[in-house]
Amino acid sequence: MSQESDATGGVERGVNAGKAAIFDLDGTLLDSMGIWREIDRRFFGRRHIEMPADYAAHVASMQTGAIAQYTVERFNLQESAQDLVDEWNDDAQLLYAIAVSPKPHAVSYLRSLRESGARLAVATSLPPRLREAALGHAQMKDYFDHVCSVDDAHSKGKEEPDIYLLAASRLGIEPSHCTVFEDLLIAVKSAHRAGMKAWAMYDESSASDWDAITREADGAIRDFAQAPQLL
Known part of the structure; x- marks a missing residue:
């Protein structure tokens, strides 16, 4: 069972966190929930459709293409899934380039890891133009x-654990010496299936799963000032 950090930044330090760190972007390193709310607001507003209360939670763990297909089918849209993906990406590229913010103390934590000699990777579902815009702005x-x-x-x-295993391979670090940082329950479980440690970052988008996430993860934080030192 994990130990959630306290509000003052104290953290359980007895975890052998490894020699490499692999980070999700949306909801983990980046506080991007507001951006996707705005994208949804624009999308449904253009079509004069009221966004259902359960929509965001239902699509939270889906890939973009699957979300688009689900949206076309659910709202009986006379558009292709690719049309939706292109529209979302156009809105997202602008917003990621000008509005996305790092989670608290994320940049200073990355800096401290680099200074310690740790190897670092991103593992994301974002397409190249969005992740490049986001990483640059942040x-x-x-x-x-x-x-x-x-x-x-x-x-x-x-x-599936494939993306974490790929990241470890590219870093040249054994999976057992890698620590993954994620905000979704399904991703924390996959990191464990890859043989890695998994630390959970709180995000409002997965708040309903937070208790389950903290039980599954090796540690849980709400601010990167609470994150572990890699041993």
Whole structure:
């Protein structure tokens, strides 16, 4: 069972966190929930459709193409799934380039890991133009040795451990010496299936799963000032 950090930044330090760290972007390193709310608001507003209360939670763990297909079918839209993906990406590229913010103390934590000699990677579902815009705006780009996507891993998404194993391989670090940081329950479980430690970052988008996430994860934080030192 994990130990959630206290509000003052104290954290259980007895975890052998490894020699490499692999980070999710949306909801973990990046406080991007507001951006996707705005994208949803624009999308449904253009179509004069009231966004259902359960929509965001239902699509939270899906990949973009699957979300688009689900949306077309649920709302009986006379558009292709690719049309929706293109529209969302156009809105997202603008917003990620000008509005996305790092989670508290994320940049200073990345800096401290680099200074310690740890190897760092991103494991994300975001397409290249969005992750590049986000990392640039958040001033994180230069901290990472590799950026990996679910497409690189040829997997359906983070319900499979492939992306984490790919990141470890590219970093040249054994999976057992890697620590993954994620905000979704399904991703924390996949990191464990990859043989890695998994620390959970709180995000409002997965708040309903937070108790389950903290039970599954090796540690849980709400601010990167509470994150572990890699041993």
